[in-house]
Amino acid sequence: MRVELTVNGEPQVADDVWEGESLLYVLRERLGLPGAKNACEQGECGSCTVYLDGTVVCACLVAAGQAEGAEVVTVEGLADGDALDxxxxxxxxxxxxxxxxxxxxxxxxxxxxxxxxxxxxxxxxxxxxxxxxxxxxxxxxxxxxxxxxxxxxxxxxx
Amino acid sequence: MTTPRVGERTGRIGDSTARPDGTPKVTGAFAFSSDLYLTGMLWGVTVRAPHPRAEIHGVDVGPALAVRGVAAALTAEDVPGRAVYGLDVPDQPVLARDTVRYQGEPVALVAADHPETARRAAAEVAVDYTVLEPLTDPRRALDDGSPQLHPGGNLVRHVPIRRGDPQPTAEVVVTGEYTVGMQDQAFLGPESGLAVPAADGGVDLYIATQWLHVDRDQVAAALGLAPELVRLHLSGVGGAFGAREDLSMQIHACLLALRTGRPVKMVYSREESFFGHVHRHPAILRYEHGATREGRLVYVKAEILLDGGAYASTSQAVAGNAATHAAGPYEVPNAHVDVYALYTNNPPCGAMRGFGAVQACFGYESQMDRLAAACGLDPAEIRIRNAMREGSAAITGQVLDFPAPVAELVRRVRDRPLPPQRSTDLRAMPGGVGGTTHGEDVVRGVGYGVSIKNVCFSEGFDDFATARVRLEVTGGEPVATVFTAACEVGQGLVTVQEQVVRTELGVDRVMIAPADTSVGGAGSSSASRQTYMTTGAVRAACAKVRDRLAGRDPASLGDEVIDATVEWRHRPTSPLDPVTGQGFAHVQYAFAAHRAVVDVDLGLGLVKVVELATAQDVGKAVNPLAVAGQIHGGSAQGLGLALMEEIQVRDGEIVNPSFTDYLIPTVLDMPPMSLDVLELADPNAPYGVRGVGEPPTISSTPAIVAAVRAATGRNLNRVPVRPEHITAEGLSVEAGR
Missing domain, CATH: 1.10.150.120 ([2Fe-2S]-binding domain)
Incomplete structure (x- = not known):
């Protein structure tokens, strides 16, 4: 399936997404944003914490399809150029x-x-x-x- | 040491210099081994045996190869070189061929274009097993009727120590039997790496590890390649704590890459990680301490069984450590110690922070508290009375020729003001945010723990580190570049290397080249040794550069490049005498003392650690902020072992391989931690440094358990302490053991 979403202010499209993939997998493996980490894949460790429509979530627990049309902000989107948050x-x-x-x-x-x-x-x-x-x-x-x-x-x- | 001030950094030895990898780590740009990506890469997956002991009659990868997207499926038949590997004893199959010795042992490999495809194909691999009764009780490992798991039998190593009077007597005698559960390193970054086949027939492996060269040698042997054709490059390491000293997916990824001719990435899931690396040895410890009525130690007798699990890993060295540290940081004239590391069909055990000293410390510190009670002494006082000092002899006969401020460390934690009696915030109570008590049934206790730990490799090991330093002028400015194979695993080694160069060469711009096997070996980032060793090597290389500089201003070098490489060693150690266990086995000892204050809910058996105070001698705080971070983190892992962390194994099978069921401390579990850092230089060590990472892990565990005992009156002979050991029902549980 195709997933369209906004990540760190940029519109993004991921194609050939398998329905079982998580938002974390799409960010890391399809959109080239490995900042969110995968350490447990069951929401216990928080290493994959991102904003999903303004709320922090474990990206490993969000199915890619649930992020369709959403605004996602990852750790890569917090700094303003070279100016750190x-x-x-x-x-x-x-x-x-x-x-x-x-x-x-x-x-x-x-x-x-x-x-x-x-x-x-x-x-x-x-x-x-x-x-x-x-x-x-x-x-x-x-x-x-x-x-x-x-x-x-x-x-x-x- | 003064508390480091924010922003205070000139970048030399003793400064709280900022990490050079800090900015990429906070922005998400830092590439961990699980973040690597190459176009066209495949994903590798391991097929693991579900049984702790079995015979294999056949492995059929045909059904896996039939899955669309699968590029390769390999078995033991496909290992071109040496079929086994291991750090000290090559006894572990790259892939099991005839025999399975632990649950989770790798049997086959699959590579596919999507990780889910690879996982599904792996499930299609058909293995014909005959399941056998596993040997799971280390106490039975040497029985006549027990199965022999390896050709040489089930004893990995016996370490005896005999010192002084073989039949000593004492006015006060206390005995105890203690048990330590299987702890996991639980680093957050799972085992992972990317193997890339090279045009010369070799392979480049980008990997998270603690020891590049020993990985390289084992990978090359298994691949049947010359070592120079196997090039290892350190990728971002998401914590280590000993779990990356043994191989995990290194050989497997290279086998798949060479077979398919494509880059292969492997990343373990958390569940697989629990099966994919060695753990801390569970231990059964029997102790007898004899002392005068005044509480002066007369003798220590100890027998320690270490369950090494299915393969040797570092069990030999762990046994040596448990033996040489069996009496703790105390002067004792007579000792009779036997440590046995044993093979079983339990998960393989090896290196974890503290390495044999953790298990012994829970035993001897529990005994010191019993002795204090028997002598009517305060627990801190009995430790001070028996404390090692410079010039003391260890039970190995080794005389401590460096500062050993054990009594001072105990005094420092004892004399700190105690925390206020009771917080009004219910979240600070046992049970925390669960809101399980308003303070009824809650009692407080205070306990102490003191640790001793060898630093660097011991028992005559040829321990060295290599550093190459290049000095040149770039863009009109002198720049020094450091090349080593030393692994930054989070401890801040890259920062330390910069600090050494700035101190030695007075050059502000220092680059740390990515660690790889193109330079000589650095040894492992373990045994609290890497700052000691690589600091020594980089400093020596800088001295060579300085010699060639011959007093010139580095900025005046022009086109000249000064390049110096040094292989640096600490002073040699000796093997232990195989009969008496006597010998100069350790180059250095490090010490820490903890005082724990706990609140315990007697009704529910829940423990809240209220405060954890540490005093530790670090010789020289090369980077005070990083030193504090090591002590905090080490203390936290010791708290975990005291109260929650245990891989639970039933009949050889792990029942809790997840972060849902294997609990590591959260920020709610951790108390405020006050530190008192002493800097008494070791004259034998570069800048006087003393290894920092391990001691706090060792002594926080017994301090916390002692505090729980003080609060509850329970014996608590086992870690981790579980709620049922504390509640009333726990009495019968304990009595029944």
Whole structure:
């Protein structure tokens, strides 16, 4: 089947899509956007987190056909050219990146969290990110990155 | 160490320099091995045996080849070179031919133009099995009636240690039997790679691994090719933790690529990943500690069984580590230790962060708490009283000729203020967002754990790393390029290499060339060794460059290129005496201490770790932010082993091969982690560095279990601790064991 959707603001067409393919497979293998990662294929790890019509989802759990006509934003769509998104910048500055496999999913999840809740309490951050597994960092520097991005966001607004 | 400040980076040794791969990792541009793509590539899939022990009478790939889109289907008959591989003992078939020794053992391979086509075709491969009764209890591995799984029998290695009085007596004696479950490394980036056939008859393999050259040698042997025709290139590695030290799909992808003449990509699913790499050895540990009434250790007796599963992998070295670390970071004049690594039909076990020291630590630290109770001492005090220091002798007789601040580490975590009694946020209670308690039945406990871990390869292994450094002027600026085969697996090795060059050559622009086998070997990114070893090699190569520079300003080189390669070794170690286990086996030890504070819901058996404090000596924090990240991440994996992580094996079959059923800590499971990092230089090591990655994984487990024991009064002789071990019913479970 053919799937037409918008990804990171660009109209995209994927042909010869098998009905069982996920949005994640289409993004990674058909549209050349491997930023969203495949680590569990069952929605447990959050590595494939993307925006689907403004809501964060695990792309591995969305059938390609469900994304027909949708607006998808992936980690590749967050930076503005060479200018990193403040969440991406904070991940680098706080040392939240080790192997980096969980990073794209977490960056999108934090981006969504801070868009909804610009100054979240730590317990709220933990709850919001509980669906994103990281095996390298013990999450401490990821939490620091969220705080940093929130602080800088606050400075930007004032 | 001071807390690194954001934005503080001049890029030299001791700075929290930013990762050169950081930006591509946060933008999604970084190419992990599972992201690779070539036009016209095929997808490879593995056919795996469903039985833990079976005979194979025939494999028919005909039905798979008949599926439209399938390009190849291979069996053991199609392996042109050496039929077996293995890190220490080549005992593992590339593809099983006559015998299956564990559930999930590869039997055949299929390549097709779509991964789903390949998977469906793989299901069509017909294998004729006779299923046999598996040997699954390591305690029975050496019994006369048990099946012999390998020609040499079921003993992979026995390591004895005999020191001091063979029949010591003591005023206070405590005994215990402990069990450690099978932990998985659970890296997030699954096994994957892309094999590309080359015009010269060779193959280029783009791969996520920990050790390029040892992969290369094993792949070349199986393909029947000269090593120089097999070129390995490190692709993006999504975590390792030991699980990438053994081969997974490397040979398989190359076989399919050479057969089809097309690039072949293989990517394991999460489920396949649980079958596709070795795990942490489950262990049964029997301990007896003797001490004076004042709590000074007189002797340690230990017998440790390590279930190596179906193939040897690194079981020999894991056994050596479990033995040499069996008494922990304590001075003890008399020791009688026997460690046995055994073959069974359980999943193969090998390297995982902590490597034999994890299992021993749960045993000896549980014993130290029992001893403290028997002597009426505080758990921290008994550790301080027996702590190793510089000049102490280990149970191998090895004298520690470097700082060993064990007592200081314990004091540091003990003297930290305790966290406030109880949070009012219900989410901070055991059960967390499940909202299972308002605080009724919740009790608090505090526990300690202290670890010792060898750094680098041991027991006389010829351990080296190679680095090539090229200095030239490009665009009017001096640029240094570093070539190594050292694997960046997330730990920040690429950053460290840049920092070394900037420090040694004073050149700001440093490029790290992609790691591959075109330079000499670097050894594995394991054993907490790669920063130690590659730092040593890069520094030595820089020294050679500096010699040739002879005081000139690098910017004045003009067209001259200075290029220097060094193969660098740490000081040699010795094998253990095969009878007494005595010897200078380890080049360096690293130490960490943890204090855990937990809240436990006695009614439901749920545990909330409230705080985890770590003190660790790192010799020199080459990159303080990265050091902190290693300690946090290591501590988290130890928490996982303490409370949730276990591959559950029933009759040789894994029952929980998914992230739904194999639980690793989420951000809700992790407590705030305070760190106290000491930098007492090891005079033998480059810049005084001490390996960082493993110690925190080792000691956080016993610290957390000790805290749960303190809160509940339960014995808790097994990790991971399950809720039923804590609740009232758990008493009978425990008594029955």
């Amino acid at each position: 403040p969440v991406q910048r904070a991940f680098l500055d706080a040392g939240a990146v080790q192997c980096g496999f969980c990073t794209p999913g977490l960056v999108v999840a934090v981006h969504d969290l801070l868009a909804r809740t610009p100054d979240p309490a730590e317990a709220d951050v933990r709850e919001a990110l509980a669906g994103n597994l990281c095996r390298c960092t013990g999450y401490e520097h990821i939490l620091a990155a969220v705080r940093l991005a929130a602080e800088r966001g606050g400075e930007g607004r004032s």
